[in-house]
Amino acid sequence: SQKIEQNSEALNIQEGKTATLTCNYTNYSPAYLQWYRQDPGRGPVFLLLIRENEKEKRKERLKVTFDTTLKQSLFHITASQPADSATYLCALAAWGTYKYIFGTGTRLKVLA
Amino acid sequence: DGGITQSPKYLFRKEGQNVTLSCEQNLNHDAMYWYRQDPGQGLRLIYYSQIVNDFQKGDIAEGYSVSREKKESFPLTVTSAQKNPTAFYLCASSSDLARTDTQYFGPGTRLTVL
Numbered sequence: 191s192q193k194i195e196q197n198s199e200a201l202n203i204q205e206g207k208t209a210t211l212t213c214n215y216t217n218y219s220p221a222y223l224q225w226y227r228q229d230p231g232r233g234p235v236f237l238l239l240i241r242e243n244e245k246e247k248r249k250e251r252l253k254v255t256f257d258t259t260l261k262q263s264l265f266h267i268t269a270s271q272p273a274d275s276a277t278y279l280c281a282l283a284a285w286g287t288y289k290y291i292f293g294t295g296t297r298l299k300v301l302a
Numbered sequence: 303d304g305g306i307t308q309s310p311k312y313l314f315r316k317e318g319q320n321v322t323l324s325c326e327q328n329l330n331h332d333a334m335y336w337y338r339q340d341p342g343q344g345l346r347l348i349y350y351s352q353i354v355n356d357f358q359k360g361d362i363a364e365g366y367s368v369s370r371e372k373k374e375s376f377p378l379t380v381t382s383a384q385k386n387p388t389a390f391y392l393c394a395s396s397s398d399l400a401r402t403d404t405q406y407f408g409p410g411t412r413l414t415v416l
Contacts, residue, residue: 194344222401233392233407234345241402279344288352288399289360292337292344 192218194293196280202299209270211296213263213280218291220282223256225265228277228295237278238265270300305329308393308408315380315387315415323378323411325393331406333399334376338362339390339410348391351376352399380413388415 195214203209213223221242226234240247240256240263247254253266267274277297281290306327315321327334333352337345347360351370365384370376376395380387391411396403 198342224404231410231412233394233410234405235407236404239402239404281345283401288333288350288401289347290401290405292346294342294344 192216192291194218194280194282194291196278196293196296198294198296200297200299202301203270205271205300205302207270209267209274209298209300211265211278211298213265213293215261215282218261218282219258219284221285222283222290223254223263224281224283224290225252225254225263226279226281228279230277234279267298270298272300272302275299306393306395306406306408308391308411310411311409313411313413315413317415318382320379320381321413323380323391323393323413325376325378325408326374327376327395327406327408328374329395329397329406330373331395331397332373333396333403334370335394335396335405336360336366336368336376336378337392337394339392345392348378350399387413389413 193216225237228234238254251268255264277295279295281292283290309324335350336348349368351357367379393408394405396405
């Protein structure tokens with residue numbers, strides 16, 4: 191069955207460092223991949239979309255990579271700040287469907 | 303302010319009762335969605351609607367019902383047939399059902415069955 195894996199353990203990093211979060215998938219061929227940020231008790235907020243034919247996408251301090259051979263996406267936050275502390279979700283959609291499948295999310299904590 | 307609103311923020315239900323969660327958007331979006339979020343699980347799609355008076359079942363539609371009588375509104379009813387309704391419910395909208403479209407989420411409703 192389709193499976194999306196994000197590290198369930200929280201990631202703690204020091205302020206100013208680069209945070210790297212992973213999203214691995216199996217039994218799935220996504221055409222599109224999105225990353226969202228979710229704060230406790232609130233709805234997710236869209237961050238970035240990357241297509242299967244794009245290797246990398248950037249937006250300000252954020253960078254996403256998409257490796258269909260490794261079946262993996264990496265999400266980077268450079269020069270991290272305590273305000274970046276949140277849970278980050280990846281979501282995938284395949285060709286021929288309008289539905290996104292979401293991962294469980296990884297909680298990031300940036301320490302001052 | 304453009305956005306998507308959900309009410310109530312917290313909802314308590316006795317077993318055997320139906321409850322309706324409200325979702326309203328003023329973004330002029332055609333597509334709307336309902337998701338359920340449980341601890342340790344990703345968001346799961348309950349229902350989605352591409353246009354008024356049309357909606358489709360998602361992955362976990364059993365025990366839920368929706369209506370889409372107005373473009374702005376997509377209420378979700380959690381019926382007594384839903385065996386484990388305690389969860390965080392999220393409504394979202396996008397300009398259409400295209401896979402490249404951003405989904406805008408509401409603040410969520412936390413439903414607890416007593």
